[in-house]
Amino acid sequence: MKLLKCVVRPNALEKVKEALSGLGVMGMTVSEVKGFGRQKGHKELYRGAEYTIDFTPKIEIEVVVGDDLAEQCVDAVREAAQTGKIGDGKIFMVPVDEVVRIRTGETGEAAI
């Protein structure tokens, strides 16, 4: 199984969620993060003191899927989150040894 960590723009969340659901993915876990990268940040100004904020708000979607579905999911996320402008984000694929569903104790792909 694979854990896909998808860092995307905040307003892409809805689309990515739907794209993954379309592939039969039943669950995911989302968190608000701040991204630093090629995309430049913004300036803030408070009584003459200028701050450059390098971070831009991003959403990280973590989703664990079976090995067979992983590639498809990557493509789906990419399609849903792509605008072509700098700052679209990344997908990191990390190996997962085991998954447990807390409610039932099921493990492996059955637990996803």
Next chain:
Amino acid sequence: MKLLKCVVRPNALEKVKEALSGLGVMGMTVSEVKGFGRQKGHKELYRGAEYTIDFTPKIEIEVVVGDDLAEQCVDAVREAAQTGKIGDGKIFMVPVDEVVRIRTGETGEAAI
């Protein structure tokens, strides 16, 4: 070593923390996340505009443990976080290549 990513209900945090401590785990890292899954979300209503919010608040506990302790920890978390109702969450076990304690520079299991 293994990284256990445990997505649980917010009010399970306390119990999970104690369960892990009970096994000798000395540290963990916690973040607030939003979960999407079989558990259904809720409705919000603002001046006649109805929103369905699919996400439910969850807590993600990340804990890195030695290989030998991993199984025990999974069981402990499962026991502490289980209510039997949909939405109890998951445990994802991810391999870890190396751990470093920043303060001392120790590495490996000694650093956990």
Next chain:
Amino acid sequence: MKLLKCVVRPNALEKVKEALSGLGVMGMTVSEVKGFGRQKGHKELYRGAEYTIDFTPKIEIEVVVGDDLAEQCVDAVREAAQTGKIGDGKIFMVPVDEVVRIRTGETGEAAI
């Protein structure tokens, strides 16, 4: 490729960011987390009700780098985030199978 999960003190973020940038790292993803560990938390008191809060605010910096750069990055983070006092945090190194840049579809090290 490796995913470095660096849990550090909030006020170390700026330095760590600069240290990594110095090594040519182009991006990273940051989130606010609560850490539990050897460092003790604090007390809060509300109308005679005393709460012990075990968690301390931490920052988790996730950065994916090529295998060759991983060691150097670990050292750089360690140096930037070290104060020598309990609570400096950890670095967890996790293997990454694949990286995709959403904007261009590039994969592998080129995508980082």
Next chain:
Amino acid sequence: MRGLLAVWGSRLRLFLGLCFLVVPGAAGADELNAGDTAWMLTATALVLFMTLPGLALFYAGLVRAKNVLSVLMQCFVSACAMTIVWIGWGYSMAFDTTGMSEGTMNLNSFVGGLGKLFLSGVGADSMTGTIPETVFITFQMTFAIITPALIAGAFAERMKFSAMLLFSVMWSTIVYAPVCHMAWSGPGAFFWDLGVLDFAGGTVVHINAGVAALVAAIMIGKREGFGQVPLPPHSLTITVIGASMLWVGWFGFNAGSALAANGSAGMAMLVTQVATAMAALTWMAVEWMKHGKPSVLGIVTGAVAGLVAITPASGSVGPMGALAIGFVSGLCCFWGATTLKQKLGYDDSLDAFGVHGIGGIVGAILTGVFASESLGGLGLAKESIGAQLGAQLISVTFTIVYSGVLSFLILKVVDVLVGLRVNEDEESQGLDLALHSEQGYNMEL
């Protein structure tokens, strides 16, 4: 009809809250009443409080966190810019009575003269009725401040700041000051001579602003994502604070419109309280029945609807009339802010039209009914409910058309000059950062 007017002339003074005491010559003769002055100083502070921070918070809580400051900024700049407009020319255009004569329709029935430009001739001892003219000027100024600020609810989260500022200055000059003049400047003014009852500004303030809001919402177009993704309020806590301040401040608005600390002010305060409570409970009940749950946003919006609707009536109706007005306005504004808006599909972001426009119209009309002594009111200005309703309808219709057409034209001009709307990137980034280089919240420790 002139003869009849004479008959109830003295009553009318009471009904219209002595608003026409700005009669030059006669004014200076009145003696200062410290009690009346004390109340009007307070009422002025209360009405300013309605805008800053009242309305600012009511609106600010309803937008997304990335636009909170832009809304606060619009209300704040309104307070500043309208102050200058008012002392510069607004007050003169609204309350200078040169050329007016009871029963004569001329240009000065519609707009005041320029005799008081930059408050020329106003000193510390100038009087308006029993209070210093300075207090009257400042009290009326607070009305001129809140009215354009109300409109801002319609185009929240997408209008350029420069456009909003330009629009407000032009609108308050060309729309607000004349309508204010027609209603409140005394014998010879258009609405006044018609015998229209508008104690505290149902027409002048709420219909006027509500209609402009509708026009603006349609012209500027919907917010990105409207109807597709949730655009929920970022902090109803803040909205409740704002609504509460509006309620309290409205005592200054309505009871202050008596321009004195007397029985008329007392009754205005009582009926304001009653109508507000009733409208809030009505909205709550309807929502509870329709959606199964009463909501906080519902009950506070209902309260504002009641406040709006009782405004024109607050010098003319009794507590039972207030109950009725509260009930009807609760129903109608609920319909306006939910059903009507959804049906017509415009994006009046914060329901400036649904609440102020609809509420103002309901109030103006029902004032013509419940002012009748037979219904517990303090008396009509005209011979019958029918005749009064006629006068009310004329003023309502006139204001809708006048404000509608001119707001449209002003927006067209502003669009040409600076453009109305921010671009897509700015809208998605949020107006706070895009227009003001600031963030509303920065909760890191």
Next chain:
Amino acid sequence: MRGLLAVWGSRLRLFLGLCFLVVPGAAGADELNAGDTAWMLTATALVLFMTLPGLALFYAGLVRAKNVLSVLMQCFVSACAMTIVWIGWGYSMAFDTTGMSEGTMNLNSFVGGLGKLFLSGVGADSMTGTIPETVFITFQMTFAIITPALIAGAFAERMKFSAMLLFSVMWSTIVYAPVCHMAWSGPGAFFWDLGVLDFAGGTVVHINAGVAALVAAIMIGKREGFGQVPLPPHSLTITVIGASMLWVGWFGFNAGSALAANGSAGMAMLVTQVATAMAALTWMAVEWMKHGKPSVLGIVTGAVAGLVAITPASGSVGPMGALAIGFVSGLCCFWGATTLKQKLGYDDSLDAFGVHGIGGIVGAILTGVFASESLGGLGLAKESIGAQLGAQLISVTFTIVYSGVLSFLILKVVDVLVGLRVNEDEESQGLDLALHSEQGYNMEL
């Protein structure tokens, strides 16, 4: 004792803030004083401000973020529902003086008649003393609004909204209006004839609400997790805003209870300020000594304790008496909200009893001491401190028993009708979503 009463009769008028001027017949004869009316219009706005948004925020900041709206909603609906109750029957039950006669104990010593149902007979020119009756009605209404809202602090975070609403309506009818009548409706009323001093409502408002709160807290049971997991305030910032507004608004409460802009009002304002400051500093000092640090929640709670305790005394004591009352109430309420609550183990979520109940009792008793001219007060209503204390104790005890028993019965009835408490899932989800389908905060951009 009748003879003695006559002797100090005229003084008493001053002490009790002219509250009994609602004597029919005589009332109409008084002439309107614009200064008094100006102050009472303002005081009314200030007391409404205490509930909306004052108390609403004070309480809302203290609950968890998931329940913030439920608390705001309870305060808001209180303001609305009590308004209707008050004009419907509450005012009549409290202030109609039919059948009352000084020194005669009959049914009307405990509750007013029904002669003023739906404000029948009240017009814009009806007078209460030197102010319009409409102003008196609205001023008193704001007291009727805040009292049930205070109780809500006891059952926060777990009571059904419907239950709270039903309870409030019944309680204000059956408990508040009668106790208000006994204290403030003039000669012939129970407390009045006893010579009880309760200038602004220590007994009527605070003991009354505090005891009901204690009963409610016990009956509804503890919050899930109480005593096991932290249930910390979600925003002390909001609580401080609320406390500050309570402080400022309380000037209307206490100095307004003089019903005039006179020396009595001035002294009431001064002693209110002094007692509040002293109680706040006392709480701070005790906490600093006991826990090593002074806390914000501590100092603001101390301030509220002082405000509560000076309430009954504000027309009777001098600045030095106020210092003493502030000091003692700071101590006692600290003990009530910390030690006592922990010992007895009930979950009075926001310390409605610990602060208002205890503070009200302390204030009512000490009024009987520091009103004495020998202690810098403005004079007792009875011949000696002992006698005055006796009267005070009777009223305190009576109110505790009356409010305690009836609150219990009303809650039982409400429990049968709609159930008092939300279910476990609703409580853990939070009342905002569960009962109102809304969230207090939505900080995503």
Next chain:
Amino acid sequence: MRGLLAVWGSRLRLFLGLCFLVVPGAAGADELNAGDTAWMLTATALVLFMTLPGLALFYAGLVRAKNVLSVLMQCFVSACAMTIVWIGWGYSMAFDTTGMSEGTMNLNSFVGGLGKLFLSGVGADSMTGTIPETVFITFQMTFAIITPALIAGAFAERMKFSAMLLFSVMWSTIVYAPVCHMAWSGPGAFFWDLGVLDFAGGTVVHINAGVAALVAAIMIGKREGFGQVPLPPHSLTITVIGASMLWVGWFGFNAGSALAANGSAGMAMLVTQVATAMAALTWMAVEWMKHGKPSVLGIVTGAVAGLVAITPASGSVGPMGALAIGFVSGLCCFWGATTLKQKLGYDDSLDAFGVHGIGGIVGAILTGVFASESLGGLGLAKESIGAQLGAQLISVTFTIVYSGVLSFLILKVVDVLVGLRVNEDEESQGLDLALHSEQGYNMEL
């Protein structure tokens, strides 16, 4: 010069807002005016509202989230402690007129006697002019409260709570009360006899506090990270709420300084509004031109700058003078809070000096210009603008030196006694947890 003084003596009474009516003996003879009293009760509430929650929020929004409570706490404790100081000895030191005689310079030209310690001799019927002395005492107390609270802006986010408290008590005793006495206690007082115009406290409050703030900022040193990492406001929403409340409350400050509900109060309110609006717009315009965008923090800071600058002038200038004062203060305070601060490199965290110090100086000087009838003012106190400017400059310079030197000495003493600054760990953890064991926000559900 004595002869001249006599000539304009009666005018001066008007200009200086009747502040010197505290002449013993004569005072008791005046009759209570209910209208004046009504306004002054209200004004007192408004000025308290400026500190709690106004200033508290204005400042609290500007600090980081980890220090929000520490700022609220400082403002709150100021309100409490200054109340006790004021009734204990402050009022006596400021307004006891023993030993004063017009034209005679002696110790009592600089500080009041001790005849009113613990308000001895003050009863419910003591009078100050046409209002109860209790009201005058409380009104002036609110000024004594806000002044040390203003200083807290300079050392926010790093001062020990104990040090702040100690400093405030000493400062208000040794610095505030005497300067207040020199300006407002009547014939025989230092500034008074010079013919200085300071209607509502430009010198007494703002220069006094602003200079102390500068000294404190320099002595306590910069915040950790100042100039290196961003230290942005944690909630401009809160700051805007606070600024709005300051604006509204300032009507009490300035118009209340007339001590009556009269034409002087009316004009004070009007010019306050005008100068504030103008200064806000000026700041906005400058920022817009200089940085390309107008900011919320900018416009509200500009408003406060205008409020500060019009304070001394509010009884002496007309609307056009107010426009000018607003414009100049907007410019100068912008320069003070941005350029000057950066150049000199001190860390006046919340610009207490940049806004109150600079604004106060600008206002005090311009009062000497625009009070002239030739410039639309209400009249100078001295024979010419030049002479008036001389008097103004003397009072400004004296106050700068007096406050500067004594603030320095007091801070030295406090440093020895308890230490001024928290340690590094406490500063980085945040003062809320470190000093008060509390957190401002706890948003978990």
